[in-house]
Amino acid sequence: MQDHHSHKHKHKDKDREKSKDKSRDKHKDKHKDKHRDKDKHKEKSKEKERKHDKEERKQGKEDRKQSKEDKKLDKEEKKKGKEKHKAEKASYVEVKNEPLSEDDDIPLATRSFSQTSQDSEDDDQPLAFRKKIKTEAKAEKPVKRKAEDMTSDNEDDYAASNKKNKKIKEEKKAKAGKKPAAVNGASPTKRVKKEKKEEEETWKWWEEEKHEDGVKWKSLEHKGPVFATDYEPLPGNVKFLYSGKEMKLAAAAEEVGSFYAAMLEHDYVTKDVFNKNFFKDWRKFMTHSEKEIITDLKKCDFTHMLTYFKAKSEEKKNRTKEEKQQLKAENEETVKEYGWCIIDGHKQRIGNFKIEPPGLFRGRGDHPKMGMVKRRVMPEDVIINCSKGTAPKPPAGHKWKEVRHDNTVTWLASWTENVQGQVKYIMLNSASRLKGEKDWQKYEIARQLKDSVEKIRETYKEDWKSKEMKIRQRSVALYFIDKLALRAGNEKDEDQADTVGACSLRVEHISLHEQKNGKQCVVVFDFLGKDSIRYYNEVPVEKRVFKNLQIFMENKKPGDDLFDRLNTTIMNKHLNDLMEGLTAKVFRTFNASNTLQEQLDSLTDPKSTVTEKILAYNRANRAVAILCNHQRAVPKTFAKSMENLQKKIDAKRDAIEDAEKSYKDLKKEAKRTGSAASKIAAGKKEKQVEKLKEQLMKLEVQATDREENKEIALGTSKLNYLDPRISVAWCKKNGVPIEKIYNKTQRDKFQWAIDMAGPEFVF
DNA sequence: ATGGAGACTTAGCAGTCCGTGT
DNA sequence: ACACGGACTGCTAAGTCTCCAT
Numbered sequence A: 001m002q003d004h005h006s007h008k009h010k011h012k013d014k015d016r017e018k019s020k021d022k023s024r025d026k027h028k029d030k031h032k033d034k035h036r037d038k039d040k041h042k043e044k045s046k047e048k049e050r051k052h053d054k055e056e057r058k059q060g061k062e063d064r065k066q067s068k069e070d071k072k073l074d075k076e077e078k079k080k081g082k083e084k085h086k087a088e089k090a091s092y093v094e095v096k097n098e099p100l101s102e103d104d105d106i107p108l109a110t111r112s113f114s115q116t117s118q119d120s121e122d123d124d125q126p127l128a129f130r131k132k133i134k135t136e137a138k139a140e141k142p143v144k145r146k147a148e149d150m151t152s153d154n155e156d157d158y159a160a161s162n163k164k165n166k167k168i169k170e171e172k173k174a175k176a177g178k179k180p181a182a183v184n185g186a187s188p189t190k191r192v193k194k195e196k197k198e199e200e201e202t203w204k205w206w207e208e209e210k211h212e213d214g215v216k217w218k219s220l221e222h223k224g225p226v227f228a229t230d231y232e233p234l235p236g237n238v239k240f241l242y243s244g245k246e247m248k249l250a251a252a253a254e255e256v257g258s259f260y261a262a263m264l265e266h267d268y269v270t271k272d273v274f275n276k277n278f279f280k281d282w283r284k285f286m287t288h289s290e291k292e293i294i295t296d297l298k299k300c301d302f303t304h305m306l307t308y309f310k311a312k313s314e315e316k317k318n319r320t321k322e323e324k325q326q327l328k329a330e331n332e333e334t335v336k337e338y339g340w341c342i343i344d345g346h347k348q349r350i351g352n353f354k355i356e357p358p359g360l361f362r363g364r365g366d367h368p369k370m371g372m373v374k375r376r377v378m379p380e381d382v383i384i385n386c387s388k389g390t391a392p393k394p395p396a397g398h399k400w401k402e403v404r405h406d407n408t409v410t411w412l413a414s415w416t417e418n419v420q421g422q423v424k425y426i427m428l429n430s431a432s433r434l435k436g437e438k439d440w441q442k443y444e445i446a447r448q449l450k451d452s453v454e455k456i457r458e459t460y461k462e463d464w465k466s467k468e469m470k471i472r473q474r475s476v477a478l479y480f481i482d483k484l485a486l487r488a489g490n491e492k493d494e495d496q497a498d499t500v501g502a503c504s505l506r507v508e509h510i511s512l513h514e515q516k517n518g519k520q521c522v523v524v525f526d527f528l529g530k531d532s533i534r535y536y537n538e539v540p541v542e543k544r545v546f547k548n549l550q551i552f553m554e555n556k557k558p559g560d561d562l563f564d565r566l567n568t569t570i571m572n573k574h575l576n577d578l579m580e581g582l583t584a585k586v587f588r589t590f591n592a593s594n595t596l597q598e599q600l601d602s603l604t605d606p607k608s609t610v611t612e613k614i615l616a617y618n619r620a621n622r623a624v625a626i627l628c629n630h631q632r633a634v635p636k637t638f639a640k641s642m643e644n645l646q647k648k649i650d651a652k653r654d655a656i657e658d659a660e661k662s663y664k665d666l667k668k669e670a671k672r673t674g675s676a677a678s679k680i681a682a683g684k685k686e687k688q689v690e691k692l693k694e695q696l697m698k699l700e701v702q703a704t705d706r707e708e709n710k711e712i713a714l715g716t717s718k719l720n721y722l723d724p725r726i727s728v729a730w731c732k733k734n735g736v737p738i739e740k741i742y743n744k745t746q747r748d749k750f751q752w753a754i755d756m757a758g759p760e761f762v763f
Numbered sequence B: 001a002t003g004g005a006g007a008c009t010t011a012g013c014a015g016t017c018c019g020t021g022t
Numbered sequence C: 001a002c003a004c005g006g007a008c009t010g011c012t013a014a015g016t017c018t019c020c021a022t
Helices: A020-030 A034-069 A071-093 A155-173 A179-185 A251-262 A272-283 A288-293 A303-317 A321-338 A433-463 A469-484 A543-553 A568-578 A584-603 A610-627 A638-673 A676-709 A715-720 A724-734 A744-749 A751-756
Strands: A220-222 A240-242 A245-247 A340-343 A346-349 A383-385 A402-404 A413-416 A423-426 A510-516 A519-528 A534-540
Touching: A240 A303, A251 A272, A251 A303, A321 A340, A346 A433, A433 A469, A433 A568, A433 A584, A433 A744, A433 A751, A469 A534, A469 A543, A469 A568, A469 A584, A510 A543, A519 A543, A568 A584, A584 A610, A584 A724, A610 A676, A610 A715, A610 A724, A638 A676, A715 A744, A724 A751, A744 A751
Parallel strands: A383 A402
Antiparallel strands: A220 A340, A240 A245, A340 A346, A383 A413, A413 A423, A510 A519, A519 A534
């Protein structure tokens, strides 16, 4: 297990200094990267290939897009394509008859693959044509309601439908059972509620009975969301110029134009896609005559607007104390009114009670939709979810789109966003029971995996030899998920940034090296994952994995799927067969938490000081962050603050030197005179030197720590992957105050763990 | 099976807050 | 008192996974 994660990302993307966007772009387009200088040559041709391939991929997209226009045709096309594909692949893809034997050294190229009758054809077909184009985000989808949503206001009806819900879910989850409960005494104790008094502050929901399966609440009451403030037209002296001439825009166009103006200095506006999308959408907000005049974004001059916004924010910064206080008070007032809900009789904080304001869509990476206008959400777009008879009032003069009472979901309000057509939700804060319980359950499943992971690993290693291609691919992908903590890798639409995970890796994302840096069978991963964050890793793998990968890559183009018979549904279905509740993401949670536990166990010296222990904790945390590839942009001020720190270190060094010198003098003096006073003075100096040295050490540690941390984000793993009970137990065992590890928000979120985990807890 | 919608978790960034050293 | 820089918070995009209709 240990060696499982022994690799580390030695090569970070050094381009991440400054602007991430820039560096990402570079990635995609130029394939820069210093660490690659070595095989520059190779790289170059490869690069060409990739570019070429990218084009092909694009072409493919286009084709598909087009065919979508005529669905019938499309279907036929697909069929044809599939058959063709089948025929093409059949010649090389079948391995069933020839499992790799243990000592198989025949060059792969000379292998011949034949088909046997036992393979059901369909079983072993590539899952071709996976990509789809999402139909344009529909402006208005027909409202789909759950059958059990009540349409009447009858309370019986409510109860009845509740029951129905329960029943439905129960049937489905009958086998899923209450498993988190059983493990390691961690189950919610069935203690009865106690002391109602302080309960408002701290509701120990973890000591209560859980809801029946599928039911998320019994009662839910809230005030509805807060809408973005209305648009405030610009003062008359703030001008927009077109072709150098002043032009007064109507409110609608002015508002959208100002979104752009405010971003004028952002990297986004250097991107064609962004500008194109923005301009196209902007025109939709123009009056007829505006549209006629404004035909070229390049002729637009927003600089006055930007200056105005900057001045305004400067003004904001310079507000007096009183003004600031007043504003704070006002904000607190809205939080008080809208930031809370009452759920099952308890007041709980809402996470995001404000509706997203309009603006320009800021997709990450190479997002095809960046720059599109995200329009203003009105009450008429919003669905409210709450208990019967408690619906909040819509803002004056408005109506809700719908009010429903669905207690099988956790959201309080929702709307459909126009850019991607996704549903957005207002939900509870992470300190709430609803979120906390789920979080707890997540870690319980991860702990279950700990118990069966060895078996699972044996299984997938065995499957590397399977004669069925599908199973081999599955087992290799699972190996990546487990060993490298890769994400599952769902298929993505064409109208999203091109990023991948384990199941969606393409041939172009890995390269195989029989030998690299003295290691055998090295796989180099280089792809963009979630949020277009680059994953680069050189991993020595088992020979069998290496050979399998060679087979998977045979006769494929760079843009082809590496695992052409695999997707996340197949993977998760298999995982669920191995262990109830197991999905791909559980491996990430498990490996992260497990790593933390192991690292803490090995790095913590019980005799060391609290400071040193915290350092050890951060090291452990960092190991996890690296495993999960949690990166961040190097802070803008990093270089400068590092320089300052270095200055301090130098100053300290000088101070030590001086002190040492005077210590020597004093010692000499003491020896010479033999006076008690000078001896004492010498002794004092000695202590001072020691103290200074200690300070220097601390500074140096800090410098290393900061340097090592500059492009690693610790927060994400702390918040989402590390079982808080590990940290809590560690704190309790080592006498480290929990506040040193978790700040206030984090303590709120992990209240349950802080309360229930004793020093003896082990993940 | 497949695809799409829906629900919920995970993610990095940007702006603000706040403590610290000068 | 003030400037600096790191910590924290809020925001919302981007994943995962389930469910349901076809």
